[in-house]
Amino acid sequence: MLKLLKDVGELEFIRYIARQIEGKGTALKGIGDDAAVVSINADYVMLFTADMLVEGVHFLRTQRACSIGHKAISCSLSDIAAMGATPKYALITLGLPKKLNFLFAKNIFRGILKTAKFFNVEIIGGDTVCSEKIIIDVFVCGTAKQQNVILRSGAKYGDCIFVTGSLGNSQKTKHLHFTPRVEEANFLTRNFKLNAMIDVSDGLICDLNHILKASKVGALLEESKIPLSKNCFLNDAYYTGEEFELLFTLPEKYSQQLISKWPFKRQVRLSCIGRIMPQKFGLKIKNKKGIPKKNKIYGYNHF
Amino acid sequence: MLKLLKDVGELEFIRYIARQIEGKGTALKGIGDDAAVVSINADYVMLFTADMLVEGVHFLRTQRACSIGHKAISCSLSDIAAMGATPKYALITLGLPKKLNFLFAKNIFRGILKTAKFFNVEIIGGDTVCSEKIIIDVFVCGTAKQQNVILRSGAKYGDCIFVTGSLGNSQKTKHLHFTPRVEEANFLTRNFKLNAMIDVSDGLICDLNHILKASKVGALLEESKIPLSKNCFLNDAYYTGEEFELLFTLPEKYSQQLISKWPFKRQVRLSCIGRIMPQKFGLKIKNKKGIPKKNKIYGYNHF
Known part of the structure; x- marks a missing residue:
């Protein structure tokens, strides 16, 4: 039977492409970041x-x-x-x-x-x-x-997980009016040695999972620390794509220094939303009662 | 009245864009080549x-x-x-x-x-x-x-005008199966100092005119020298786009040397089709009786 793109999904097609072009080239980093x-x-x-x-x-x-x-x-x-x-x-x-x-x-x-x-x-x-x-x-x-280049693959056990801005509002208005975090990223790389970074384009959980897979680590998020946009629910913050905030990890010892030095306080929040854990821990979220639970991992599928 | 894209045409839209981004940047060459x-x-x-x-x-x-x-x-x-x-x-x-x-x-x-x-x-x-x-x-x-970079703007009075391959067949089969002239261009830049080059994507006359305008020169082509594809007419060779042959100019004194050294003879023709003239001469084509005539200049318009 003929398979259609919608039957296999976007990720499967991208995986096919990635397999085709595997092998060493002269690029330092090809597909996958x-x-x-x-x-x-x-x-x-x-x-x-x-x-x-x-x-x-x-x-x-x-x-x-x-x-x-x-x-x-x-x-x-x-x-x-x-x-x-x-x-x-x-x-x-x-x-x-x-x-x-x-x-x-x-x-x-x-x-x-x-x-x-x-x-x-x-x-x-x-x-x-x-x-x-x-x-x-x-x-x-x-x-x-x-x-200074920061890949998805450098996150380490013990790192604090940070996200800029607030999440959940993208589908309403933000996706057309967001500010790409060019200045914020510039500040971060000039002043700190981040271990991993990605922008939130597929959704917080999905993009965090990209970091976890590339870095071979797990993570524990804290529900209470997630920076919600006005009138948004946790599930919006977890799964809405096109937020274009920076999601990054930093060794814990620099975490307080970053928070106190963050020069964009008035316009752009900075939140420590969890910790990097060993790979076998997987991805869990601590709810308000303090109990860590697994969450569904999915993101936007074009097909 | 509202103007539509098809009313103004592709060139006018591109001219609008070029005007918007005029001014000095750090790029050696921006739009226009x-x-x-x-x-x-x-x-x-x-x-x-x-x-x-x-x-x-x-x-x-x-x-x-x-x-x-x-x-x-x-x-x-x-x-x-x-x-x-x-x-x-x-x-x-x-x-x-x-x-x-x-x-x-x-x-x-x-x-x-x-x-x-x-x-x-x-x-x-x-x-x-x-x-x-x-x-x-x-x-x-x-x-x-x-x-070694060759722009459209370097053609000089007296240059010979060369084109690779044969022209006129693109709309039938060639446009899906052509070989980009990467190796030929590599040979040319390693061994000769070309003055100007472009690929024939809009049509021979239209692309030659891009060189003439950028270089502030004119040209005289010879009808009898145009390399026609099998079963094609002159007008096909002049106006068919998507030929993806190289069109370039070279000082006359190197012209014989190029023709004798051309290592692709068996697969890819090389034809000297005319001369670069002063700007006021415009673009003319000598017919088989030896009389130079002006030709219409137009190329593919997307809108």
């Missing part, structure tokens, strides 16, 4: 990431064109930030319907450009094609000192 | 390009999945080659319908991977999303010595 990492000289690396938004899936044509553009580039900026790197250049590929209002197309680009300029990112190329739905694919290239 | 160029150290540069293919526009679902994948990456490889650079890394972004046959999706990727491997290009990342039509956006990163 927020961005790919390539060495450019003895000290520095370049990082590459691409994120595609499709009308009807990630945004609607009834939404503001500027906000759509902002979201498109911010997803990629968030990926670069989550690697501890600084975004530098962007290529923008646009698929646009012939009958799209010219002003709407211009405003999508304006939204992209405004956010690019805010973060000192240069738009240096791209492609424009005709398509029935609006498609925006943003490729971003960043740079970092090799020693 | 086959790829963007960024300095990575005193001698070397990195080049970036992205090309998006959309089902129904660039290919049909009835065509072979492997060939579609091959075409998708080859367009970007051709862009890097046309800059005189070597492609190194690729990111693949796929928009796929939920109800797409899993095997078809796998075969698209296999087609991409096979061609990537043939040219020693590593696939290091990308994105997968759900969309109604199949969308493939390939970003390729290449490297070159800065002094």
Whole structure:
């Protein structure tokens, strides 16, 4: 029987791709983190990431064109930030319907450009094609000192688990208006030696699980420490994707110092939500009565 | 009155984008050539390009999945080659319908991977999303010595104009099965100092005109020298896009040497099709009676 993509799911397809390209290449990090990492000289690396938004899936044509553009580039900026790197250049590929209002197309680009300029990112190329739905694919290239790059795979038993901002509100408004945590990531890598980092794009539990798998560790979260957005429930905070907050781990001994030095207090919360545990512990969440329980692990599946 | 994209056309939209991002950045070359160029150290540069293919526009679902994948990456490889650079890394972004046959999706990727491997290009990342039509956006990163990069803007009065391969057949079969001229470009930059180069993606006349405008020169082509594909007419050779041949200019004094040294004679023709002229000459074509005439300049418009 013919299998369809929706029968196998997105993860299975990505696993197929990853298996096909396994083996040693010259890249320091290929598929399997927020961005790919390539060495450019003895000290520095370049990082590459691409994120595609499709009308009807990630945004609607009834939404503001500027906000759509902002979201498109911010997803990629968030990926670069989550690697501890600084975004530098962007290529923008646009698929646009012939009958799209010219002003709407211009405003999508304006939204992209405004956010690019805010973060000192240069738009240096791209492609424009005709398509029935609006498609925006943003490729971003960043740079970092090799020693400052933070992968998903470095979390260690005993680390504190931190998350920026508050969670659960993404599906309502945040997913179009979030600020990629470029400045926060910059502060973190300049002042602390993080062990692992990811951005929350699939959902807190799902993305934490990416860190746990890559680092071969477990985790214990505390329900009472989860930073909930206004009018949101715990399950929203656990499973809502497109939050684009930073989720990272840091050795416990630096944890107090980080909290006291955090310079973004007024705009962006910083919460220690749990601890890294040995792998066999798995992923558990302590409820308000102090009892650790296993939680379902799932994230957004495109197919 | 509201203007639609199809009323203003693709070029006008790209001109709008180019105006928005004008001004000096740190990139050596931004929008306006086959790829963007960024300095990575005193001698070397990195080049970036992205090309998006959309089902129904660039290919049909009835065509072979492997060939579609091959075409998708080859367009970007051709862009890097046309800059005189070597492609190194690729990111693949796929928009796929939920109800797409899993095997078809796998075969698209296999087609991409096979061609990537043939040219020693590593696939290091990308994105997968759900969309109604199949969308493939390939970003390729290449490297070159800065002094070897060939822009569109270097053509000089007196240069010979060369084109690889034969022209006119693209719409029939070639556009799915062409070989990006990576090896040929590599040979050219290692052995000669080309003044300008582009790949024929919009059509011979249209792409030559890109060189003429960027270089502020004119050109005289010779009808009798145009390398026609089998069963093709001159107008096919002039205006068919997606040929992905190299079109370049070289000082006349090296022209004989190039023709005699060309190591690909058996597989890939090399034709001197005309001369670069002063800008005020414009673009003319000498017909078989030896009379130079102006030709219409147009290329593919997506909207």
